Amino acid sequence: MIDRGTAGSHEERHAYRDAVKKALWYFNYKDALQYIDKLIAEHSTKERSVILQSAKNYINNKVTLFSCYALRKYLRLPNSSNTIERYNGLTVSNRQKHRGCSWSNLGSNSQTLLSSTNLNKELDKLLKSANYEDYTIDLFKAA
Numbered sequence: 001m002i003d004r005g006t007a008g009s010h011e012e013r014h015a016y017r018d019a020v021k022k023a024l025w026y027f028n029y030k031d032a033l034q035y036i037d038k039l040i041a042e043h044s045t046k047e048r049s050v051i052l053q054s055a056k057n058y059i060n061n062k063v064t065l066f067s068c069y070a071l072r073k074y075l076r077l078p079n080s081s082n083t084i085e086r087y088n089g090l091t092v093s094n095r096q097k098h099r100g101c102s103w104s105n106l107g108s109n110s111q112t113l114l115s116s117t118n119l120n121k122e123l124d125k126l127l128k129s130a131n132y133e134d135y136t137i138d139l140f141k142a143a
Contacts, residue, residue: 001058002036005051006043020055027068029059 002017016039023032033056040052069079103111117123 001051001055002039005048005055006039007045007048024059024066025069027066027070029063029066032059 002020003013006013006016008016016035019035020032023029023035036052036056036059040049043049043052072079113126114123117126
């Protein structure tokens with residue numbers, strides 16, 4: 001959105017985008033929003049302003065999902081969900097890829113939750129939990 005909402009050469013537009021990405025990398029989302037406001041003032045065609053405002057709205061709506069990626073890298077934690085998605089696929093593939101099996105989204109998600117909590121040795125904690133509303137699981141359909 002930053003590329004489409006700004007004017008200038010290819011290199012200039014990428015420099016604007018990289019400045020926003022750098023701020024978000026360090027979880028300085030307020031700086032990113034201020035930088036976008038500056039871009040709106042400098043590149044003030046109506047179409048570009050709408051695109052840049054959409055970028056601001058996206059950041060505001062998703063800020064609770066952001067993390068400090070620089071800190072995660074420093075702590076040698078993954079910055080993507082690739083590892084989680086891979087192990088999620090491995091966890092459920094043994095049971096779900098047999099001939100004739102048909103799985104609903106609820107059944108698949110429930111079976112994944114049970115399998116992953118069992119692998120993490122937290123199944124007892126899940127089953128003893130008094131509040132099942134924290135988990136999107138239907139134990140009867142997953143069994």
